[in-house]
Amino acid sequence: MASRAATLVVRPAPRASRGLWRDALSRLRRNGPAIVGLVLIAIFVIGAVFAPVIAPYDPSVGVLTNSMQGPSLAHLMGTDLLGRDEFSRVLYGARISLTVGVVAVICGLAVGMVVGAVAGGAGGIVDTILMRFTDVMLAVPGILLAIAIVAWLGHGEVQIIVAVGVSYAPIFARLLRGSLLALRESDFVLAARSAGASTPRILLHHMMPNALTPMIVQATLALATAIIDVAGLGFLGLGPGDPRVAEWGEMLTDSARFLQNAPYLIIFPGAAITISAIGFNLLGDGLRESLDPRLKR
Amino acid sequence: MTDTLLRVRHLRTYFWTLDGIVKAVDGVNMDIGTGRTLGVVGESGCGKSITALSIMRLIERPGKIVEGSVDLDRTDLLKLSESEMREIRGNAISMIFQEPMTSLNPVFTTGNQIAEAIRLHADIGAREAEDRAVEMLRKVGIPDPERRARQYPHEMSGGMRQRVMIAMALSTYPQLLIADEPTTALDVTIQAQILELMKELREERRMSIMLITHDLGVIAEMADDVVVMYSGKVVETGDVFTIFERPHHPYTQGLLGSLPRIGQRRGRLRVIEGVVPNPLNLPKGCLFARRCPCVMPICEQTPPPFQEVHPGQVSRCWLTPAGTTPAVGMTAPADVAEAEAARMTITADSGRQSATAAQMGEVGR
Numbered sequence: 072m073a074s075r076a077a078t079l080v081v082r083p084a085p086r087a088s089r090g091l092w093r094d095a096l097s098r099l100r101r102n103g104p105a106i107v108g109l110v111l112i113a114i115f116v117i118g119a120v121f122a123p124v125i126a127p128y129d130p131s132v133g134v135l136t137n138s139m140q141g142p143s144l145a146h147l148m149g150t151d152l153l154g155r156d157e158f159s160r161v162l163y164g165a166r167i168s169l170t171v172g173v174v175a176v177i178c179g180l181a182v183g184m185v186v187g188a189v190a191g192g193a194g195g196i197v198d199t200i201l202m203r204f205t206d207v208m209l210a211v212p213g214i215l216l217a218i219a220i221v222a223w224l225g226h227g228e229v230q231i232i233v234a235v236g237v238s239y240a241p242i243f244a245r246l247l248r249g250s251l252l253a254l255r256e257s258d259f260v261l262a263a264r265s266a267g268a269s270t271p272r273i274l275l276h277h278m279m280p281n282a283l284t285p286m287i288v289q290a291t292l293a294l295a296t297a298i299i300d301v302a303g304l305g306f307l308g309l310g311p312g313d314p315r316v317a318e319w320g321e322m323l324t325d326s327a328r329f330l331q332n333a334p335y336l337i338i339f340p341g342a343a344i345t346i347s348a349i350g351f352n353l354l355g356d357g358l359r360e361s362l363d364p365r366l367k368r
Numbered sequence: 369m370t371d372t373l374l375r376v377r378h379l380r381t382y383f384w385t386l387d388g389i390v391k392a393v394d395g396v397n398m399d400i401g402t403g404r405t406l407g408v409v410g411e412s413g414c415g416k417s418i419t420a421l422s423i424m425r426l427i428e429r430p431g432k433i434v435e436g437s438v439d440l441d442r443t444d445l446l447k448l449s450e451s452e453m454r455e456i457r458g459n460a461i462s463m464i465f466q467e468p469m470t471s472l473n474p475v476f477t478t479g480n481q482i483a484e485a486i487r488l489h490a491d492i493g494a495r496e497a498e499d500r501a502v503e504m505l506r507k508v509g510i511p512d513p514e515r516r517a518r519q520y521p522h523e524m525s526g527g528m529r530q531r532v533m534i535a536m537a538l539s540t541y542p543q544l545l546i547a548d549e550p551t552t553a554l555d556v557t558i559q560a561q562i563l564e565l566m567k568e569l570r571e572e573r574r575m576s577i578m579l580i581t582h583d584l585g586v587i588a589e590m591a592d593d594v595v596v597m598y599s600g601k602v603v604e605t606g607d608v609f610t611i612f613e614r615p616h617h618p619y620t621q622g623l624l625g626s627l628p629r630i631g632q633r634r635g636r637l638r639v640i641e642g643v644v645p646n647p648l649n650l651p652k653g654c655l656f657a658r659r660c661p662c663v664m665p666i667c668e669q670t671p672p673p674f675q676e677v678h679p680g681q682v683s684r685c686w687l688t689p690a691g692t693t694p695a696v697g698m699t700a701p702a703d704v705a706e707a708e709a710a711r712m713t714i715t716a717d718s719g720r721q722s723a724t725a726a727q728m729g730e731v732g733r
């Protein structure tokens with residue numbers, strides 16, 4: 072009892088802060104749309120991880136006599152032309168979409184950050200050369216670049232990762248370079264230099280934490296488009312290339328000609344793509360708001 | 369006079385822009401005595417900040433310090449290596465800036481940032497540095513410093529943040545504090561509080577201050593000595609009483625004319641007519657000629673010398689020490705030869721080979 076009274080007395084009027092990341096987390100927890108996004112993503116992640124447990128059927132084995140059945144209790148999302156369970160295929164499809172999407176974005180992020188940090192840190196001629204190169208890459212639509220790369224490297228998950236990753240790298244490079252350049256001109260960096268901080272210290276300790284938050288937001292938003300890109304490649308026949316592997320984009324292609332009599336074959340994988348993309352979008356927007364300490368409350 | 373802590377000589381800092389070379393600081397000399405406050409005044413763009421940043425050696429591309437010396441206790445800072453210079457920055461010389469709202473890193477707490485400034489120059493642990501940060505916050509008059517140390521800059525008002533900046537700058541016990549328009553961004557009552565705080569700390573520490581401002585009211589309040597700058601050059605120096613009582617240079621007189629008197633409403637000041645010359649296309653004579661009410665033919669032809677008009681008061685103007693028109697100035701407008709002769713006379717009189725800069729070096733002490 073005594074301790075409770077004491078806590079009431081010393082409670083400060085404005086909340087004292089406990090660190091950048093912990094504050095961001097507590098703000099994220101109070102952000103409704105971000106929580107919805109997080110829940111949507113969690114559903115897909117759980118579905119993907121536990122697909123072998125949850126899926127009622129083998130996604131690659133069909134019973135031809137069950138071909139093209141509408142949704143029922145036995146087949147929640149119906150069956151496809153080869154009699155495979157659509158629900159199981161959507162579940163397994165989440166595995167491909169999420170892993171390929173996440174790994175591709177991480178690769179793009181890694182390459183983009185190195186290029187952006189070198190360009191923004193070095194400036195001058197190095198910056199000019201690197202940024203002209205990224206400009207050229209950005210001028211080509213991302214999906215077109217990805218198509219070209221898959222066409223060049225051939226089918227396969229690794230190829231898709233490379234293709235999507237390469238198309239994202241210039242976006243991250245440009246973003247990081249832009250924020251580093253703006254930060255370099257900022258008053259607090261000048262103040263840190265006048266306090267005697269060294270150049271590496273200013274770059275890592277003062278500029279990076281400020282430059283990182285937009286990168287995290289952008290990466291989360293990029294996951295949304297990466298999932299769509301992966302499905303897009305699959306839809307265009309540039310997917311994993313193994314007909315037994317369930318991939319949302321390829322599932323759309325396979326079912327497109329049955330749009331009239333079996334719309335559910337389009338609706339479910341389409342919804343999976345859309346909803347997972349929306350999930351990452353909501354989370355990305357929520358992170359944007361939570362990671363900026365100035366937008367507190 | 370007291371001994372000199374900082375002695376700046378022939379300082380030139382140029383910027384190489386696409387349009388040409390901007391001589392932002394063009395042969396500046398100044399002295400700051402130990403424990404004294406030097407006020408640096410002039411309209412915006414006259415090179416006050418660049419002078420300060422040159423002293424700290426914080427000039428970046430496309431700018432470069434092209435000439436001069438900055439002696440701190442007989443060590444020429446311009447000759448130090450970059451790592452030696454880092455030991456000076458924030459330690460022997462600290463700096464505070466105009467914008468308290470943006471001069472603190474938004475992602476770290478204020479306590480954190482002060483502790484960092486301390487640890488850059490003292491070999492102590494994080495805990496001890498944080499305790500000292502809290503002590504500094506208390507010293508600059510921030511209530512409840514323990515809690516404030518755990519807050520982010522955006523949770524504080526502008527005046528509070530400027531106190532944090534001062535706490536950070538003084539946490540290492542510098543010999544010299546360079547304050548670049550420290551109160552310009554603050555409203556009047558807060559401004560007075562911050563100046564009061566700086567005065568208190570100055571007495572306590574016996575520290576020297578270089579106070580940059582375009583507000584002569586602030587100078588009257590704070591400064592012992594004054595340097596008036598115009599277009600990258602020093603146009604007049606003297607102690608604060610002399611400058612206010614009998615300013616010699618027409619530009620200084622103009623600035624004083626635009627000083628708000630007691631009772632007069634702030635804000636709408638009488639300003640000197642005209643604008644500063646384009647730094648890329650400076651007039652060949654006196655830089656102030658186009659705006660000067662006393663302009664004479666010679667002024668547009670030949671740059672005026674830097675002459676000691678009274679003991680300790682130096683002015684870059686063709687007017688006589690008494691402020692009257694010199695005889696040579698009355699001759700034909702294009703009589704450059706005679707004007708030049710007059711200049712040489714002044715030069716010879718003071719026993720120097722070249723007028724202006726070298727001369728100032730002697731008399732500006």
Ligand SMILES: Nc1ncnc2c1ncn2[C@@H]1O[C@H](COP(=O)(O)OP(=O)(O)O)[C@@H](O)[C@H]1O
Nearest residue numbers: 383390392411412413414415416417418419647
């Ligand atoms: N990065 C820069 N590039 C080009 N010119 C600059 C740069 N920084 C400052 N200058 C020039 O230097 C001159 C002096 O600037 P400054 O010292 O900031 O003036 P103030 O007296 O207002 O502090 C200005 O004319 C400005 O144009």
Ligand code: SF4
Nearest residue numbers: 654657660667685686
């Ligand atoms: S030299 Fe001439 S123009 Fe320049 S300030 Fe003196 S009187 Fe005015």
Ligand SMILES: [Mg+2]
Nearest residue numbers: 413416417548
């Ligand atoms: Mg300035």
